[in-house]
Amino acid sequence: MDIRAQGGTLVHSTKEALSARILGGEFPLGARLPSEARLCEEYGVSRTVVREAVASLRADGLVEPRRGAGVFVVRDSLDSGLPFTDVDFDRISSVIEVLELRTGIEVESARLAAMRRSAVQIERIMDAAVDVTKRVQAGETTSEADFAFHLAIADATNNPRFAEVLRMFGAAAIPRKALQQGSSVRAPDSYLNFIDEEHRRIVDSILDQDAEAAASAMRQHLEGSQRRYRRLLRKG
Known part of the structure; x- marks a missing residue:
């Protein structure tokens, strides 16, 4: 799946694609994401892009890297009632x-x-x-x-x-x-x-x-x- 034709930056597009797969249930709670090399191949992007996208997913609380084991899903939903989700960055x-x-x-x-x-x-x-x-x-x-x-x-x-x-x-x-x-x-x-x-x-x-x-x-x-x-x- 080459995402280069999609809108936004490559990092943002890769993150959104991975997020959709997590939230859609393809990668359930506790599942390990595909390897970095595999994600590069799937999305047609560099390792740097994949790392940035995964780091962004981590910042959102969806995944957690575990040294020597891979990246695992630690939350499979986005609760709009969570605190700090309504911060207005234009202010x-x-x-x-x-x-x-x-x-x-x-x-x-x-x-x-x-x-x-x-x-x-x-x-x-x-x-x-x-x-x-x-x-x-x-x-x-x-x-x-x-x-x-x-x-x-x-x-x-x-x-x-x-x-x-x-x-x-x-x-x-x-x-x-x-x-x-x-x-x-x-x-x-x-x-x-x-x-x-x-x-x-x-x-x-x-x-x-x-x-x-x-x-x-x-x-x-x-x-x-x-x-x-x-x-x-x-x-x-």
Whole structure:
């Protein structure tokens, strides 16, 4: 099934095609998706496109990659009653609301991750941060990689509720994803310019097992994002 003739970006089209198969019951709850190579063949797209599409499905809470095992369906329906599904990305004020809530949750997430993370978990956090940096340098979208970074920190708390809450946000967790895809508003370039340094401070603090520094770095990161969006809001 070559989707290149369909509308929208290849990533978006691939994601929608996979989502339809999950929601349609072809891949039921607990099922493993076809391999990356198989999906590339089925949709006539590159591995990068498939990875981005799967990452987007993960952000929406439909699938979950399991190291060494594949990608599995963890939800087979989209409940319109779920929280955070009605965020209006054309309103910067809505974006700020999400960031304020994330700040309240993720500051403690970083603190606990610094105290509890395992060697494997810190490696995943570092790998996710490197992925964000590479995408920034390549001029690619960083939203899915950024979500993976914050999710890796939530996982490192070893309290599954933090990751559950972050997954519940779905695409709203990284608001600029929607701002970059079809919205009339655009995320400020200055936001991306600060990502690498802010992420580095968070990673270094967690690596050093400095809980207070990790919490402070995460607070600065998310509150800095709020300030940048507020400046954009004041500019109209």
